[in-house]
Amino acid sequence: MKLYWGDLHNHCGISYGYGSLENALKAAKSQLDFVSITGHASWHDMPERTEELEFLVDFHEKGFAKLADHWEQVRNTVAEANVPHEFVTFQGYEAHSSEYGDHHIVSLHDDFPLMEGDSPAHIIEKLGSKEVIAVPHHVGYTPGYRGGNWESFNPEISPIIEVYSKHGCGMSEDAPYPYYHDMGPRDPRSTIFEAIRRGHRFGFVGSTDHHAGYPGSYGDGRLAVLAEEKTREAIWEAIRARRTYAITGDKIQADFRINGAPFGSEIQAADARKLELDVRGCDTIDRITVYKNLKPWKIINGDEMNVSKPQSGKFKIRLEMGWGNAKDGYIWNGQVSLENGVLHDVETCFRGRSVLAPSPDMKEDPTLNELANEILEQSEQQVSWTCTSFKNPTTLHAHTAALILEVEGDVSSKLHIVLNGKEMSLTIGQLLEGGISTHLQPHNSEAFLVHRAVPEQAYTYQGEWTDEQAENETDVYHVEIRQKNHQFAWISPIFVNA
Template sequence: MKLYWGDLHNHCGITYGFGGLENALAAAVEQLDFCAIIGHAMWPDMPERTEELEFLVDFHLKGFAKLRDNWEHVRNTVKMWNVPHHFVTFQGYEIHSSEFGDHHVLSTSDDLPLIHAASPAELVAELAPLPVIAVPHHVGYTPGYRGANWGAFSDQISPAVEVFSKHGCSMSESSAYPYWHTMGPRDSRNTIISAIRKGLRFGFLGSTDHHAGYPGSYGDGRVAVLATEKTREAIWEALLARRTYAITGDKIACSFTVNGAIFGSEVTVTGRRVLALNVRGCDFIERVSVYKNGELWKMADGLHSAQQRMPESHEKGKYKVRVEMGWGDNTSGFLWQGRARIDDGQIVSVETCFRGQNVLAPTPEMQDNPDINNLGNKLLEYSNHTAEWTCMTFKNVSTRHPQTAALIFELEGDPNSRITIEVNGQIFAYSLSELLEGSRSAHLQPYNSEALLFHRAVPEHAYCFQSEWHDDEKERDCDAYHVEIKQVNEQYAWISPVFVHS
């Protein structure tokens, strides 16, 4: 089986989001294998319209009506973009619920009807016998305030739960990426850890919940799926089997097994449990945390072991170099045209880290622009020695909300190998030896201008991790083991549990 990367929860102007549907799908193709464009469809227990809630209620009702009026067009467009083995789409839409928490339904059927229901469970039942699942998302909000309702949770309709998005991380009350949206803070009762401690079983998903039509927008949430091939049927089977894990942005490739059973599995073990983890990341791996039944069980310091061994000047191997573009004061967008060349080495792979403009929810002053995220972000081509791309960046929203773009080059060479970047007519070049010492930055203009950053080069042993642990202690009739990976650049992966029956 192979890892495929996707976003199963992205919004655009088909309801109360922004941006064109075709533009959203075109952006997804550039850096994902699959996606679902989700329209907001209903809120059965929405608060009553008052003067204070006038805008909230009105934009929801207008969005729901817009999706209903255009459902056939939306459904047919999504169907058209599904090309087996090239790019996969799923049909779906969202149901808000104060009582049960928000869910988006997903389906492999292009005949999925848009119907109204009183709850996520009722909606799935009404859509039967079509293949449909309901994915709870931003579950960490207050119970009864559109947070999860674990008492009503059913893994029969929800084999996986979204644990990270633009809303933040819902793994635990102390996880990185807290909730800062107007919907409120995280509540420990509604975290993923709380659900695992209750004995609930589900896989982990990451998706953007981005509201301006940019699936896979870097840093906002993505999902990895282990499937036999890139088709709707194969990826759907993997979702049902919970062979999934959540990532923030970097495509951190993971394999995690217990006695050979892959993440998401249920397995019966009568003796020793052998946990095996293999990770191939995109930056220095800082920390690996293994959890058992929601409690920290083992921790490994990946950064310490990586720093014990840096490459010699003549040593050949693989390295990753992230080249990031952006900064400056341009709020209308700055177009980068770039070309990379490697001398005395070769390019093994290129990973794009492109973002859409940052939108999570509408505000009274915002007007829809179908081209809001028609940015031209594209890896045009790459070979063993060169790569070309275009991308758009914007002034960072704040010092905590970047709007930069980046490419991660995996290179094969030695510290004398040299990477040259030409952007917008200017040329910058550094050897791997220099980049192993630290990052290097450059500006395009004398002051307050866009800038380019060559991040510190990462040798292969530092972005890879492999370990094995043994456990002889049964705590429950069904013990759940899951893993968190943290890189030094604050990019994470949360691997779905393996459920071990005694």
């Protein structure tokens, strides 16, 4: 089985988002293996229209009507984009619910009808024999204010829950990335930890909830699935089996097993449990926590993995571009050639223009996220690309673009970087000492940063333990991986019955 990367929940101009469906699919293909694009479809208990809520009620009603009017066309475009083994699409749409929380409804089938109901469960019921799931998202909001509803949670229709998106992280009360959108705070009663505490069984996923047609936008949430192959059926099977996990952005590769059964499994093991964890991150690992019944059971301190400085081997080097004041985007053209080394892998960290909800001053624009973000050429010696960065929205919120190069070589291996007219040559030896930045103009301009080189021992981890102690009727084990750059992975639980 292999890991595949996707986004199951995001929006564009097919309902009350921005940007065209075609550009959204193009953006998804550039960084992901699969996608579902989930136009807003309904809100059965929407607040009454008042003077204050005029804008809110209005954009929802118009958005729902727009999706309904074009549903046939949307479905056809999504169906045509599905090419087994190349890029996989799923049909889907979103149903809001103040009482039960918002869900995106995703289907295996192309003849998936648009349906409304008194709750997400009611919609699934009305869809009858269709193979569909309802994924609760931004669950951390206050109960009754579109947060998760653990009283009515049904794992049969919701095998997975979205734990991270542009809204923030809903894992627990003290998880990173609390909620700061105008929908309100993260409420401890709605968190994932609370759902597990109540005995619910489900897998973790991330997705962006992007509202301007840029599924997979870096840093906004993505999911990994462990599947037999890159087809709709195989990815669907993996989702049903909860072989999923959430990542914030960096494609942290992870495998977590108990007695050989992968994450998401439910197994029987009265006595010894053999835990295996294999992590291949994208930056220095800061901490890995294996949780048993929501309490840290094993804590791996990344600093202890990164003491010696290897002279040769594999290294990850991140090249980050952005800063400046270009609100409408700044285009980069770059090339890196490698001397005396091998370029094994290039991971892109591209972002679309960041939009989470409509605002009165935004106009519909199909080209909004028609961005030049792509790898143009890649070999074992060279990579060239084009990408777009934006002015950082606040000084604590990045809107940069980046590439992560995995290079094999030694301290003498040299990178020649050419980026928008600036040239630099740096050895891995220099980059092991620290990174270096360059500005394009004398003051307040775009700039780029070549981050320090991270040796393989600092971004990979393998662990094996035996747990002899059954604690409860069902013990729940899950893993959190945190990198120094504040990128996370939350690996779905394994449920072990005594």
